[in-house]
Amino acid sequence: MAILEVKNIKKGFGSTDVLKGVSFSLEKGQVLAIIGSSGSGKTTLLRCLNFLETPDAGEILVDGQLLNGGQLTDEQIRQSRLHFGLVFQNFNLFPQYTVLENITLAPKLLKQAEPAAIREKALKLLDQVGLLQKQDSYPYQLSGGQQQRVAIARALALSPQVLCFDEPTSALDPELTGEVLKVIRSLADQKTTMIIVTHEMAFARDVADQIIFMDGGVIVEQGDPHQVIEHPREERTKQFLSRYSES
Numbered sequence: 001m002a003i004l005e006v007k008n009i010k011k012g013f014g015s016t017d018v019l020k021g022v023s024f025s026l027e028k029g030q031v032l033a034i035i036g037s038s039g040s041g042k043t044t045l046l047r048c049l050n051f052l053e054t055p056d057a058g059e060i061l062v063d064g065q066l067l068n069g070g071q072l073t074d075e076q077i078r079q080s081r082l083h084f085g086l087v088f089q090n091f092n093l094f095p096q097y098t099v100l101e102n103i104t105l106a107p108k109l110l111k112q113a114e115p116a117a118i119r120e121k122a123l124k125l126l127d128q129v130g131l132l133q134k135q136d137s138y139p140y141q142l143s144g145g146q147q148q149r150v151a152i153a154r155a156l157a158l159s160p161q162v163l164c165f166d167e168p169t170s171a172l173d174p175e176l177t178g179e180v181l182k183v184i185r186s187l188a189d190q191k192t193t194m195i196i197v198t199h200e201m202a203f204a205r206d207v208a209d210q211i212i213f214m215d216g217g218v219i220v221e222q223g224d225p226h227q228v229i230e231h232p233r234e235e236r237t238k239q240f241l242s243r244y245s246e247s
Helices: 042-049 074-081 099-109 115-128 144-156 174-189 201-207 225-230 235-242
Strands: 004-013 016-026 031-035 057-062 084-087 162-166 194-197 210-215 218-223
Touching (some): 016 042, 016 057, 016 210, 016 218, 031 042, 031 201, 042 162, 042 194, 084 144, 099 115, 099 144, 115 144, 174 194, 174 201, 210 225, 218 225, 218 235
Parallel strands (some): 031 210, 084 162, 162 194
Antiparallel strands (some): 004 016, 004 057, 210 218
């Protein structure tokens, strides 16, 4: 059974239809990569999944449970968000808190466990992303790559069923991109269920179990990563990927 089912999600802003009926499913432990040009609807889709935007139509189901539909209360939205973790492009760490405080803040506010247990889990996550020694540092003392790894640990601290990444390396220098991709690759090896919006084509091909190419608010092509990236069937996919063929 799919851990996530997205059925005919639509979203518009004013007179602009950004998502025009997007459907896909994801099995537990799978990695889905979403590629496409800027403005194709990728980020809006992630924001709808994380209940930062409300879809105009369609269904989002996790473990068979319908999360949206009708007028949701603030509490229902908060509960629905807990199924997902989101790692943003620009880290979004709280500058006034240390690395450890950034990771433990949400679990403490939600009273997910005793403070000692929350701290212990946060330290394990920091060790997992290779930053245990930075627990008392502040975000400004870290490189962009280190900040993004802290952001990944923070998202994992709430034990989401699906971890989402919105172009996690787009704000990084090329030298720092590798360290973040290495962490995401290790999460994939541990069968973490993930959705990754990315422009890193080789990474998407090697790490994802399935890939979606979006354009104009719809899924143009979907399937095995090697097939979609190396032998795309749709002309629009071929045009998009031709820009990456020399890299």
